Structures are given as C-alpha cells and as structure tokens.
Amino acid sequence: MSKKAVILLSGGLDSATVLGIASNEGYDCFAMTINYQQRHHAELAAADNIANFFNIKEHKVVNIDLSWLKSSSLTNEKMDIPETASEGIPSTYVPARNTIMMTLAMAWAETIKSQDIFIGVNAVDYSGYPDCRPEYIASFQKMANLATKTAIEGRKIKIHTPLINLSKSEIICIGKKSNIDYSSTVSCYQADQDGRACGKCDSCRLRKEGFKQANIKDPTQYIISA
Amino acid sequence: MSKKAVILLSGGLDSATVLGIASNEGYDCFAMTINYQQRHHAELAAADNIANFFNIKEHKVVNIDLSWLKSSSLTNEKMDIPETASEGIPSTYVPARNTIMMTLAMAWAETIKSQDIFIGVNAVDYSGYPDCRPEYIASFQKMANLATKTAIEGRKIKIHTPLINLSKSEIICIGKKSNIDYSSTVSCYQADQDGRACGKCDSCRLRKEGFKQANIKDPTQYIISA
Numbered sequence: 326m327s328k329k330a331v332i333l334l335s336g337g338l339d340s341a342t343v344l345g346i347a348s349n350e351g352y353d354c355f356a357m358t359i360n361y362q363q364r365h366h367a368e369l370a371a372a373d374n375i376a377n378f379f380n381i382k383e384h385k386v387v388n389i390d391l392s393w394l395k396s397s398s399l400t401n402e403k404m405d406i407p408e409t410a411s412e413g414i415p416s417t418y419v420p421a422r423n424t425i426m427m428t429l430a431m432a433w434a435e436t437i438k439s440q441d442i443f444i445g446v447n448a449v450d451y452s453g454y455p456d457c458r459p460e461y462i463a464s465f466q467k468m469a470n471l472a473t474k475t476a477i478e479g480r481k482i483k484i485h486t487p488l489i490n491l492s493k494s495e496i497i498c499i500g501k502k503s504n505i506d507y508s509s510t511v512s513c514y515q516a517d518q519d520g521r522a523c524g525k526c527d528s529c530r531l532r533k534e535g536f537k538q539a540n541i542k543d544p545t546q547y548i549i550s551a
Numbered sequence: 552m553s554k555k556a557v558i559l560l561s562g563g564l565d566s567a568t569v570l571g572i573a574s575n576e577g578y579d580c581f582a583m584t585i586n587y588q589q590r591h592h593a594e595l596a597a598a599d600n601i602a603n604f605f606n607i608k609e610h611k612v613v614n615i616d617l618s619w620l621k622s623s624s625l626t627n628e629k630m631d632i633p634e635t636a637s638e639g640i641p642s643t644y645v646p647a648r649n650t651i652m653m654t655l656a657m658a659w660a661e662t663i664k665s666q667d668i669f670i671g672v673n674a675v676d677y678s679g680y681p682d683c684r685p686e687y688i689a690s691f692q693k694m695a696n697l698a699t700k701t702a703i704e705g706r707k708i709k710i711h712t713p714l715i716n717l718s719k720s721e722i723i724c725i726g727k728k729s730n731i732d733y734s735s736t737v738s739c740y741q742a743d744q745d746g747r748a749c750g751k752c753d754s755c756r757l758r759k760e761g762f763k764q765a766n767i768k769d770p771t772q773y774i775i776s777a
Contacts, residue, residue, distance in 0.1 A: 385619065387615070387616070387619075388615075388616060389613070389614075389615045390613070390614060391658070393611065393613075393659070393662075394658055394659075394662055395662060396661070396662050414700050414703065418700060419658075420657070420658040420661040420662060420699060420700065421654050421655070421657050421658035421661065421698060421699060422658075423698070424654045424657070424694070424695075424698050425651075425654050425655065425658065428647050428650045428651050428654050429647070429651065431646070431647050431650070432617070432620055432645075432646040432647035432648075432651065433619070433620075435622070435646040435647065436619075436620055436621060436622050436646060455697065455698060455699055455700060455702065455703045456697075456698045456699070458697070460697055461694070461697040461698055464690075464693055464694040464697045464698075465694050465698075467690055467693075467694070468650070468687070468690040468691050468693070468694045469650075471681065471682075471684070471686055471687040471690045472647060472649070472650050472681060472682045472687055472690075472691075473646060473647060473681055473682075474640050474644060474646065474681060476681065477640065477681045
C-alpha cells in the first residue's frame, strides 16, 4: 500500500515542484490549496491546472477569509505590492500564513491517516519571511507531534521541505526533470486575471533570476516586457 | 497605555471565564470567535452575548468551513455525539482545532501589535484532547516565537492558559467573582437553537458536575430534565 501525503499547493513554481517530488517519491498525493482571498486569485486557477497535470488522489480547496489581516499587501488591496527590493520583511508577508496552511494540512492528514505533509518553503531565494526558516519548520513539527491524535497513537508527523536549502535555479532544474510545465504556474503577487505576471514584484524577480541562472527559457507570460 | 490581548471566545463556560480574567488583569480585550460550521451553532450566539457583557475593544468572528473533517462528530453531522463516557479520545475531538484557533489568534495579535493570547484550555476536567495538554501549549508558544515578525523583532508571544490546572468547579467559582452570567454560555455539543443543553454529552456532564462540586446553582437550561 502506498503512503499518503498532503501537499500544500499554492499554484506557484515552488509548490508545483514539490508536488512533482512527492509524486516521484511514490506518495499518494492529496493536494490542498488555501483560498485566503489573496489578491493574486490567478494562482488558484494555476493550482487547479497543476493538480490536474499530476495523477493525484484529491485536490481540496479550503476557503478562509483573511482580508482582516490589514498589515499585509497580499490581503489588503488598499496597499501597493512593493516593486523594489527592500531591507527587512516586506509588506507581502502575511502574518502566520504558513502556520495556518500547515495546520490545515495537519488536520486533513489526520483525517485521511497520513503522517506526511509537504510544503515548498525555501530559505535561500526568498523574501525573508520568518515562517520559511528551517528552525521554524522544526518547531512546527515538534508542536504537530503533540497536537494530534496521530501523535498520541505513536505515529510521527513529518513536515517535508524538499526545497528549503535549494536556490530558485536548482528548484527549476528539478521541476524540469518532472516535466512540470512552469508556464501554468503563477508566482506573481499581482498577476492579472489571465495569470500574466507583473515582472516587477519580489516573487517575479526571484523567479526570473532563477530561470536565467538555470539557463532555461523563462516561459512566464509577463504583462509588460521587463 | 494598557496592553492588548486576543482572547479566544467560543461561547462556552471556560472561555467566558478567561475573558473575565483577562479583563480583570487590565488588558484591552480583543475577542476572537471561530465559526467552523460546528453543529452547536448556539455557542456563536452565546459568544456574542458574552462579548457584549464585557467592555471589549472588538469581537471578530472568523469563518472557516471545517465540515470536511469527517472524523469528528462536531463537524460531521452524520455522526452521533457520544452520550456516555468512553475510554480514549472521544469522537468530539476535532483534528488540530486548538492549533487552528491559536494560529488565527496569533495572526490577529500581530496585526494589532499584541503579544498576549488567552485560551481556555483545561487539562483537569476535560475530554482527553491532545491539544489541551500543557506540553502542547508550551510547544505552540515556542513555535509562535519563531513563526512571526513579532518574534523576529524581539517581542515575545505568550499563550495564557489561566484555567489549565483548575477543576471545573474552581473555574466556576472564579467566574462567579467576575459576575459572569453562566446562563448565557453554551457548553453543550448538541445544544438546540435556543441554546438549551442536552445534559448528556461529555461537555454537559463536566459542566453539571462542576456546578455541583462548587455548590452553586446550575443555571443551565436543559432540554430534558437530567
């Protein structure tokens, strides 16, 4: 019997690659997408495309309105997405986002009798978010192993972060080997409704640089040539 | 300037008492109620009543549909609520519920610049849920202090659990000193739409026993005399 895994799938480049990795490792994949009323709705359609590309068991979309998190430019449409690199944690940081997502994944994992959760966090080419760091992930895993019936029953929960120490170009190279069509992923924080990217935000900059360094043609459709 | 605190308010006896404690300690109280499509909707109306009783700054209700957690009798209406005490963790256990709630409280706390989160978990007169144990709460707090910008900026997050080591009767005695009207709280897992309690479920049993031991008249309205 194959092992089941819950894979957090945002619709971006990283999580698509993680789904490819989990699938290649032989897991029965249950993809979870969190619709938190993020301004870049296009990534939800992208998640659907990616889920369809892989032969997964189920794709669950969980709706939670986080628009009351007024401090983040991803959940507060009145704020502008920064288009230049900045010092410190950028305004695109959503408080507790990865904890919310991994917690919902943990709840689903318990329900389907899975002990394996995959998330595409990355601590190399990233935006300085506190909840992408290895020490945070390790701490979440410890907490998960006290929080649940799964743990009480002696079955350990593992948070898999296969991308955490990779550069964006390394991630892209791995994904290409799984034949992931990156043109159907959306990384941009302010993509238009057709999923075309701005080419200017932090996420676009990291992605663009990744393709360049990997020496792979960037398939992203940009709104403006940049 | 007073300190702000986020208080998780379910509408039950315990969380009402916790709101009283935080209020007495001089915190500016921001109450958060999670509507997760629980079958006992009456507790949401109760939360509203309790929030109105105390002079709180804001009462936020966050909607998240957890009806896909089919293993719990609180989120799966096709399952019966157990009416006799059982060995082990009962079916009313909702996977990851306290982690989901505390994580949302953590997100809100960061947004309003608060470092204090109150939750009415109890490890004495409780139902054996793993996420009510002191070691779980300690572990969540450690995780929270790695997950957020608040922590990165050197401000520590504290999870307050003033009831964790108290018996139900001790909790009731404390609440009475804050003049909490327990008739407006709903603990029952299958209360009717008017908030009347079944008198049979685990939560009713613990509450009933608490009033008895405290030698305080039980103001709960029961559907049947039990």
